[in-house]
Amino acid sequence: MAFDNILVVCVGNICRSPMAAAMLAKRYPQKHIDSAGVSALVGYPADAKAIEVMATDDTNIDSHIAKQISEDLVRQADLILTMSISQTKWIEDRWPHCRGKTFRIGHWIGKDIEDPYGLPTSVFEVAKSHIIDSLEQWNEKII
Numbered sequence: 001m002a003f004d005n006i007l008v009v010c011v012g013n014i015c016r017s018p019m020a021a022a023m024l025a026k027r028y029p030q031k032h033i034d035s036a037g038v039s040a041l042v043g044y045p046a047d048a049k050a051i052e053v054m055a056t057d058d059t060n061i062d063s064h065i066a067k068q069i070s071e072d073l074v075r076q077a078d079l080i081l082t083m084s085i086s087q088t089k090w091i092e093d094r095w096p097h098c099r100g101k102t103f104r105i106g107h108w109i110g111k112d113i114e115d116p117y118g119l120p121t122s123v124f125e126v127a128k129s130h131i132i133d134s135l136e137q138w139n140e141k142i143i
Helices: 018-026 048-055 071-076 085-094 120-136
Strands: 005-010 033-036 079-082 103-104
Touching: 005 018, 005 071, 005 085, 018 033, 018 048, 018 120, 048 120, 079 085, 085 103
Parallel strands: 005 033, 005 079, 079 103
Antiparallel strands: none
């Protein structure tokens, strides 16, 4: 199965999911990559520290605007990547048809990506590193 439409989910949609979505978009420019939050800070830009840590790799997330996960977004997605087991469960409980296409981004390495919101830049760098490690495991599956 081809994963041509990938949705990345976190809580507020201003830190982890925009970072991961930008990494995926850079790696797979031919695919549709989107992000959303289970409790999104709708209309907010990406967190300044997320913008800062992504800029070190020449990845610009300045134009990101947070949005709430929705029935339309999950229905369109071929693959939904979350930051934690609890987010995966939340999505599957709300939309049972998402079972089988919703996975924790760190599924293959048994890792949740901790929320860096409100914490020092160094914590954002750790989150970014964990996202990179997690996405590496998805390479053969996403192609």
